[in-house]
Amino acid sequence: MSEEANPFESLQEQIDDAAAYLDVDDDILERLKHPERVLELNLSVDMDDGSRRRFEAFRSQFNGDRGPYKGGIRYHPNVSRDEVKALSGWMVYKCAVVDIPYGGGKGGIVIDPKEHSAAELERVTRSFAKELRPLIGEDRDIPAPDVNTGQREMNWIKDTYEKLEHTTAPGVVTGKAISSGGSEGRVEATGRSTMLTAREAFDYLDKEIEGATVAVQGYGNAGSVAARLLEDIGADVVAVSDSSGAVYDESGLDAVAVKEFKRDTGSVTGYEDAAEELSNEELLTLDVDLLIPAALENAIDGDLAEDVRADVVVEAANGPLTPDADDVLTERDVYVLPDILANAGGVTVSYFEWVQNRQRFYWTEERVNDELERVITEAFDTLTDAYESHDLPNFRTAAYVVALQRVVDAYTDNGNWP
Numbered sequence: 001m002s003e004e005a006n007p008f009e010s011l012q013e014q015i016d017d018a019a020a021y022l023d024v025d026d027d028i029l030e031r032l033k034h035p036e037r038v039l040e041l042n043l044s045v046d047m048d049d050g051s052r053r054r055f056e057a058f059r060s061q062f063n064g065d066r067g068p069y070k071g072g073i074r075y076h077p078n079v080s081r082d083e084v085k086a087l088s089g090w091m092v093y094k095c096a097v098v099d100i101p102y103g104g105g106k107g108g109i110v111i112d113p114k115e116h117s118a119a120e121l122e123r124v125t126r127s128f129a130k131e132l133r134p135l136i137g138e139d140r141d142i143p144a145p146d147v148n149t150g151q152r153e154m155n156w157i158k159d160t161y162e163k164l165e166h167t168t169a170p171g172v173v174t175g176k177a178i179s180s181g182g183s184e185g186r187v188e189a190t191g192r193s194t195m196l197t198a199r200e201a202f203d204y205l206d207k208e209i210e211g212a213t214v215a216v217q218g219y220g221n222a223g224s225v226a227a228r229l230l231e232d233i234g235a236d237v238v239a240v241s242d243s244s245g246a247v248y249d250e251s252g253l254d255a256v257a258v259k260e261f262k263r264d265t266g267s268v269t270g271y272e273d274a275a276e277e278l279s280n281e282e283l284l285t286l287d288v289d290l291l292i293p294a295a296l297e298n299a300i301d302g303d304l305a306e307d308v309r310a311d312v313v314v315e316a317a318n319g320p321l322t323p324d325a326d327d328v329l330t331e332r333d334v335y336v337l338p339d340i341l342a343n344a345g346g347v348t349v350s351y352f353e354w355v356q357n358r359q360r361f362y363w364t365e366e367r368v369n370d371e372l373e374r375v376i377t378e379a380f381d382t383l384t385d386a387y388e389s390h391d392l393p394n395f396r397t398a399a400y401v402v403a404l405q406r407v408v409d410a411y412t413d414n415g416n417w418p
């Protein structure tokens with residue numbers, strides 16, 4: 001294994017790769033490669049046993065030229081300042097590629113949620129929300145779920161903010177429970193855009209999605225929903241994994257049954273209807289038509305990319321390929337559909353949720369899914385137009401060419417005030 005890539009440097013490399021095809025001033029580019037501000041906090045929180053613990057936390061506001069900062073909050077022991085900076089930058093270009101009126105932000109707490117009770121997690125979350133209060137708001141910065149956070153955490157943030165502000169402001173966070181102003185279709189949205197991106201890509205590349213074999217690395221919300229929706233359009237999910245390992249059956253697994261097994265037992269391994277158990281690395285190098293990395297950054301580095309045997313990779317996770325892996329897969333003619341398109345369904349339906357919150361007028365699930373499909377297919381077409389017209393080496397560069405130009409235009413048209 002090569003040395004672990006720094007995700008913030010990966011982001012900067014991706015921006016540079018796209019900028020080479022555009023006419024962007026160096027000083028503007030420099031600005032768009034760094035966050036506008038990063039808040040670093042030490043939260044002191046009471047534990048159930050009466051002790052008090054310190055938790056490091058971050059919120060990076062990367063760029064607000066196209067609208068309020070937008071992006072999730074992650075709870076994970078490996079959260080770091082550079083990871084949060086990278087994730088916030090990816091949000092900028094993700095919102096731009098699907099053309100929704102947001103900038104990008106991201107937050108994280110260095111914590112292993114499995115080690116804490118719900119009461120402790122509530123105190124940690126409310127403490128973070130109290131500190132974030134001056135920076136966030138419906139028109140400023142709008143958090144959302146990310147790894148290990150969901151409706152519960154978003155409701156705590158909303159409630160803390162609203163109580164401290166003596167107001168109602170459901171649009172201060174997205175990804176809330178339906179009862180608190182959440183949107184139909186939000187929970188499934190990331191997996192849905194992954195499926196839509198795979199479907200469009202197979203069509204574009206003249207490949208059949210029906211009967212295509214699929215391996216999914218990571219079986220949380222994004223991976224499991226993508227697997228189920230791909231099954232619905234006729235694909236064969238043959239392998240899935242989580243941090244415990246992978247299960248494989250060349251005749252196909254039942255995506256829903258594996259999800260239920262994981263819900264009941266905590267992991268996918270041990271699922272009795274699978275023919276074989278594999279390591280995560282074996283799953284990533286299976287001979288399948290479609291590989292979906294749906295876990296964390298740097299799942300595939302340059303060395304592993306040499307052994308990837310899938311024809312198409314669709315990134316449900318943020319940053320699962322290192323820049324070296326990208327180079328290897330481009331060289332080997334493996335098509336990679338980038339995270340900033342494939343998992344953009346999450347933030348797109350967050351945008352729909354926010355629109356509904358602002359209007360106090362709520363949509364049906366059918367309307368949400370139809371609008372999401374329109375956004376993703378239009379973004380896909382814009383990306384492939386750029387890929388062809390600029391003769392670009394891969395779809396990631398195409399996505400960044402489209403997105404970077406939109407951010408540069410917004411900054412320049414705003415008048416360039418530093």
Ligand code: GLU
Binds near residue numbers: 146318
């Ligand atoms: N955390 C998700 C992402 O990485 C969703 C962000 C949002 O909805 O604002 O795209």
